[in-house]
Amino acid sequence: MAGQEQQQPQSRDTEVDEDVPAAPPAPADAQASAATQGVDDLLDEIDGVLESNAEEFVRAFVQKGGQ
Amino acid sequence: MTAVVPGKPADTAGGLPVGGAMRVMGSETEYGIHAPSAPGANATMMSARVIQAYAQVTRQRAAGGAETRWDYTDEEPLHDARGWTLERSSADPEQLTDQPPVLDAEAIALAYGRQELEADGEDESGTLLMNMVLGNGARLYVDHAHPEYSSPEVTNPRAAVTWDAAGDLVALAAVRRLAADPELPPINLYKNNTDNKSVSYGSHENYLMPRSVPFGEIVRGLTPFFVTRQIICGAGRVGLGQDSARAGYQISQRADFFETEVGLETTIRRPIINTRDEPHATADKYRRLHVIIGDANLSQASNFLKFGTTAMVLSLIEAGLAPRIEVHEPVAALQAVSHDTSLTGLLRLGDGRRISALDLQWIYFEAASKHAQDTGVADAVDGDGHTHEVLERWSATLSELGGDRAAAASSVEWLAKLSLLEGYRQRDGLGWDNARLGLVDLQWADIRPEKGLYYRLLARDRMRRIVDDAAIARAVTEPPSDTRAYFRGRCVSRFGADLAGASWDSVIFDVPGRGRLQRVPTREPLRGTEALTGGLFARHREAGTFLAELLGLSPGS
Numbered sequence: 001m002a003g004q005e006q007q008q009p010q011s012r013d014t015e016v017d018e019d020v021p022a023a024p025p026a027p028a029d030a031q032a033s034a035a036t037q038g039v040d041d042l043l044d045e046i047d048g049v050l051e052s053n054a055e056e057f058v059r060a061f062v063q064k065g066g067q
Numbered sequence: 068m069t070a071v072v073p074g075k076p077a078d079t080a081g082g083l084p085v086g087g088a089m090r091v092m093g094s095e096t097e098y099g100i101h102a103p104s105a106p107g108a109n110a111t112m113m114s115a116r117v118i119q120a121y122a123q124v125t126r127q128r129a130a131g132g133a134e135t136r137w138d139y140t141d142e143e144p145l146h147d148a149r150g151w152t153l154e155r156s157s158a159d160p161e162q163l164t165d166q167p168p169v170l171d172a173e174a175i176a177l178a179y180g181r182q183e184l185e186a187d188g189e190d191e192s193g194t195l196l197m198n199m200v201l202g203n204g205a206r207l208y209v210d211h212a213h214p215e216y217s218s219p220e221v222t223n224p225r226a227a228v229t230w231d232a233a234g235d236l237v238a239l240a241a242v243r244r245l246a247a248d249p250e251l252p253p254i255n256l257y258k259n260n261t262d263n264k265s266v267s268y269g270s271h272e273n274y275l276m277p278r279s280v281p282f283g284e285i286v287r288g289l290t291p292f293f294v295t296r297q298i299i300c301g302a303g304r305v306g307l308g309q310d311s312a313r314a315g316y317q318i319s320q321r322a323d324f325f326e327t328e329v330g331l332e333t334t335i336r337r338p339i340i341n342t343r344d345e346p347h348a349t350a351d352k353y354r355r356l357h358v359i360i361g362d363a364n365l366s367q368a369s370n371f372l373k374f375g376t377t378a379m380v381l382s383l384i385e386a387g388l389a390p391r392i393e394v395h396e397p398v399a400a401l402q403a404v405s406h407d408t409s410l411t412g413l414l415r416l417g418d419g420r421r422i423s424a425l426d427l428q429w430i431y432f433e434a435a436s437k438h439a440q441d442t443g444v445a446d447a448v449d450g451d452g453h454t455h456e457v458l459e460r461w462s463a464t465l466s467e468l469g470g471d472r473a474a475a476a477s478s479v480e481w482l483a484k485l486s487l488l489e490g491y492r493q494r495d496g497l498g499w500d501n502a503r504l505g506l507v508d509l510q511w512a513d514i515r516p517e518k519g520l521y522y523r524l525l526a527r528d529r530m531r532r533i534v535d536d537a538a539i540a541r542a543v544t545e546p547p548s549d550t551r552a553y554f555r556g557r558c559v560s561r562f563g564a565d566l567a568g569a570s571w572d573s574v575i576f577d578v579p580g581r582g583r584l585q586r587v588p589t590r591e592p593l594r595g596t597e598a599l600t601g602g603l604f605a606r607h608r609e610a611g612t613f614l615a616e617l618l619g620l621s622p623g624s
Contacts (some may be wrong), residue, residue, distance in 0.1 A: 009085020037491045040525065045596055046487070050510060050516055055502035057103065058263075064110045064212030066097045067333040067359065 072259055082593060086382050086442025087254050087454030088375045091550060091592045094231040096363050097213040098238055099257035099512070102231040110212035113237035113254055115197055117214040118207055120244040121237060122199060131557050135197035137208060138568035138575055138586075151202065200569040201546050202560035203233060204552030211275055211334070212218035213257065213268050214238065219552030220275075220571075220592050223453040226547055228367050229534045233542035240543075242515065253373030256361045259512035260303065260320035263505065265310040267324040267570050269333060271362035274356045275592055280385050285356065286340050287348040288389030291337050291382050292431050293360050295399045295424040297322065300373035301482060302362035305488065305508035307498065308405060314499035315406070316488065318481045320362040322405035328397055333359050339397055345618075347571035349590045354380070358403075365512065365521040367533040368478030368499035372464060373456035390430050395416030408485065410468060425469055432461050432618060441475050478531040483524060484511050554595030557604050576612045585614055 051057045083089045098119070102108050173489035190269070196209040199414050204219030216234035221227050238256045247530045261267045301318035305311070317323070330338035343357045358377065364370035383389045394400045395415040403412060404424045413421035422430075436458050439445035446456045450545055460478075468482075476482040487502055491497055513519035515526035516526070524530050546556025551572075556573045560564060567584050569576035576585040589595050 003574060010112040023353070040406065040494070042487070042523070043494055044492050044528075046507075046520060046523060049520075049523065050503075050506055051103075051518075056459045058502050058505040058509060060106050061101050061257075061262050062264060063099055063101075063262040065266055065334055066211050066213050067271065 080559045082294065083361050084442075084444045084451035086386070086585075087439045087444035087451050088345070088382075088457040089223050089444070089451050089453055090378050090381065091220050091222060091377060092224075092227050093273045094218045094227060094234070094372055094374075095269070095271040096216045096217075096231065096234055096258060097210055097270065098514070099259050099262065099268065100213055101255045101257065102252040103255065103604060105252040106126060106140065107292045108252065111209060114209040114212060114214040116245060116251060116256060117238070117241045117256070118199060119246075120241040121207055124240045124244055124290040125199075125202070137200060137206060138570040138573055156326055172208065175362060200559050201237070202544055202546070202563075203230065203548075203558050204546035204556035204559075205230065205237070206236060206552070213269075213560065214241075219546050219556060220549045220550040221552070222549050222593075224371050224457060225453060225534060226377060227374040228370045229538055229542045230547065231364075232367065232534070232539045236376055236539060236543045239514050239516075253376075255518075256514050257509065258365055258511040258514055259509070261304065261308045261324070261361055262320060263304075263311040264506075267309075267337075269321075270361055271333075272361055272374065272377065274358065274381055275346075276354050276356050276381060278346075278350075278352055278354050280354075282342070284305070284384055284387075284389070285381075287393070288384035289380065290397050291338055291390070291392045291394045291427060292412070293358075294397050295404055296360075296376065297362070297401075297405055297481075298424050298428065298468060299376070299461070299479060300361065300364060300369040301405065301479075301481040302364055302366075302369070303484035303508070304511075305582060306505050307355060311505075316403045316485060318408060321360060321399075321407040322402050325360065325401055333357075338402065348592050351570060353592075363481075363512070365519075366478060366480035366483060366530060368460065368531040369480040370455070371533045372460055373521075375453070376431070376435070376461055379439065379454065379457060379475055380431060383431075385433055386438060388434060390434050392427065392430065394427075402567075407482075423603060427463055432458075432465060436462075477529055478523075483521075483530060484508065487511075487520060487524070547608055548597035549593070551589040551592050551595035553597050554589060554600050557600070561604060561608075562610040562613065576610060576614050578614055580611065581614075585618065587614075587617065 083091075097582060098117075100110060100113050102113060109447065122535070131612045135491060168520045173496055195223055198206070205569065206215075206217040208217075218227070218230040218234060218235055235258060238258075242254060242256055245251055254374075258270075259271055263348050292346040297319040301322075302320050304317050304320045305315075306315055307313040307315045307323070308543065325339055327336050327338045329340045329342060330336060331342050333341060333343065337359060339360055341359045343356045345357070346355045348355065349420055361373055364373060380389065393416060400414050403585055404414070407424070410423065412422055412423055412558065415421055436445065439450075439454045443449065444451040445458055447455045464475060464478060468479065472482060473486075476486045484507075488507055491504060491507060492499075509522060510518060511520045521530065544560070546552045555569055555574055559569065562576070565576055568575040572590045574587045574589065576587065578585065602614065605617060607616065
């Protein structure tokens with residue numbers, strides 16, 4: 001909900017904010033790019049936790065039979 | 068032998084509302100096990116170390132030792148639901164699950180008493196502890212070459228998700244314990260079902276059913292459902308074929324390992340419908356339907372639907388209202404569905420019609436929904452409290468799968484994993500045969516929150532929660548209140564030091580001052596509840612007086 005996150009919180013104890021317009025909903029392409037940014041952030045994070053040497057790690061994961 | 072756990076006589080539904088998603092059920096998870104720094108380590112020995120490590124954790128938690136040995140006397144793995152018993156001599160050795168894998172610790176306990184077993188879980192021959200009953204009513208043990216957690220019996224899909232996820236925390240606690248031991252290599256556990264090198268290990272579901280339902284009706288009603296159920300609860304897999312010889316992505320971890328439609332085996336020639344008839348309950352009244360076709364789920368929403376929809380389809384079958392559909396060549400269809408991530412392929416039915424997996428699921432949904440409305444259990448206010456939610460999630464998920472797949476990716480596990488893999492493919496231009504994608508698939512299922520990729524998505528609120536973290540954490544130590552698991556779990560937590568063993572349908576006491584072991588049968592799954600036995604536990608702090616009241620004996624007799 002990128003559009004919602006950009007809205008200004010309504011303040012109850014001051015009137016000053018009244019003139020500040022709520023941010024308009026993000027246009028579709030901006031939402032798409034925000035989603036892409038989210039995926040990029042996620043992939044960056046996962047790069048940091050993935051085991052090193054993928055090929056060797058995957059090859060060494062050998063299980064005996066189960067049910 | 069002398070008494071059963073008190074309770075009112077139960078019919079086969081046991082007083083649970085019929086027609087919807089409530090019934091006695093439970094899960095079994097065999098974890099993939101790997102010690103990266105000790106690649107040649109014996110898998111059975113490593114699995115025993117996991118059990119041992121958890122025994123150390125529980126001993127710290129409870130001074131009395133919240134661990135109890137398993138009692139094998141009611142295991143009947145060779146009984147076939149179709150009405151015969153396989154001869155031991157013709158059984159595959161892996162089917163003989165009624166024998167302890169090593170030394171018969173239970174037999175020793177029954178013959179001599181607990182003093183023959185050292186308190187640290189290792190007996191004089193140096194055999195490692197292979198089997199535990201936990202304070203939450205679950206069983207934790209070595210099954211073949213994997214550690215397995217079998218959840219306590221629960222009565223609804225939400226509780227099934229809760230106590231299944233609690234098993235992942237049990238496994239995590241063992242992994243942490245081992246990682247902190249400088250003498251032992253760290254062990255990783257994975258909640259998945261294949262090593263992608265031709266080996267699969269199971270994640271099973273169990274559902275209690277009245278024995279009066281003909282088994283043929285179960286096979287007819289369930290097979291089309293099981294062929295297509297994976298689209299809502301498959302866990303996703305990189306690689307096609309048992310040994311991943313072909314590159315690609317598929318919906319199910321397990322589909323390529325199924326070779327027949329109906330059968331007794333679980334480790335070879337795996338059948339879509341498993342006929343193991345081991346009710347762990349009053350045998351003339353119940354059967355325990357042993358479902359072996361599911362994937363292990365980390366996604367709570369997929370797991371919830373796996374149990375909830377299956378329980379509802381069983382209610383349809385019991386009422387004689389299952390859709391009259393026959394899928395042509397179900398094993399091939401199962402694999403075709405798994406390999407069709409676009410969900411556009413059509414299945415051929417016995418009458419020649421062709422239908423998509425999604426539409427076949429909608430047919431089951433409509434039938435289950437109508438039956439649940441007719442019986443009143445689906446009402447949001449006056450229903451059974453579970454069926455309404457299952458139907459809502461089921462229809463929302465099928466709708467999303469038909470249109471908004473991005474929305475479905477926050478609940479359907481194979482789609483969540485696929486969206487992550489597609490992110491890597493697009494960013495780094497990786498083909499499906501790239502080892503990095505294989506690693507993402509494997510590490511998706513690492514049960515450590517800092518390493519497991521499912522847990523990374525969960526932390527970012529990209530995965531839907533069905534139960535909150537606090538409820539799962541409680542379920543690590545607390546049994547469900549509404550089944551016999553309550554009695555078993557409370558006995559283990561309260562009187563662990565005075566127990567010689569326990570199983571699904573018994574708890575064996577070895578109380579000092581009593582000459583022989585006292586076996587308390589618990590053959591009715593819906594007795595031994597908190598409502599029926601909570602007062603007994605409240606009145607007694609000592610096993611001797613507890614047992615005396617339970618068995619109607621005078622103390623010390």
